[in-house]
Amino acid sequence: MIAWNPQTFSAYIIELTVSFETNFGKANHWKSTKYAEMVDDLRRRGYNCKYIDILVGSRGFVCLDGFDQLSRALNLPRHYQKSLLTDIITCVIEESYKIWLIRNVV
Numbered sequence: 001m002i003a004w005n006p007q008t009f010s011a012y013i014i015e016l017t018v019s020f021e022t023n024f025g026k027a028n029h030w031k032s033t034k035y036a037e038m039v040d041d042l043r044r045r046g047y048n049c050k051y052i053d054i055l056v057g058s059r060g061f062v063c064l065d066g067f068d069q070l071s072r073a074l075n076l077p078r079h080y081q082k083s084l085l086t087d088i089i090t091c092v093i094e095e096s097y098k099i100w101l102i103r104n105v106v
Helices: 021-044 064-073 078-101
Strands: 002-005 010-019 048-057
Touching: 010 021, 010 064, 010 078, 021 048, 048 064, 048 078, 064 078
Parallel strands: 010 048
Antiparallel strands: 002 010
């Protein structure tokens, strides 16, 4: 997802990465490399661009670094932060469970 403000020339590339917790470093590196060219292109066009990766473990653990960056970048009030975090965790756990259920079907 990309959020931008044309008046301030600010752009945020926001990525949700779901991985097993032991693979956070590898997953983050892969995603940041994937978007590096887009970030550079937006910066060349004059945007203050930041890539934000929200890392969530397949069992619901959230690496708060990316989530805190997102909260600050979008100036989210505290009650929205708690609600968003709960929604992200719930969604990841439910979808991970669905994948687990069909693990032998595919």
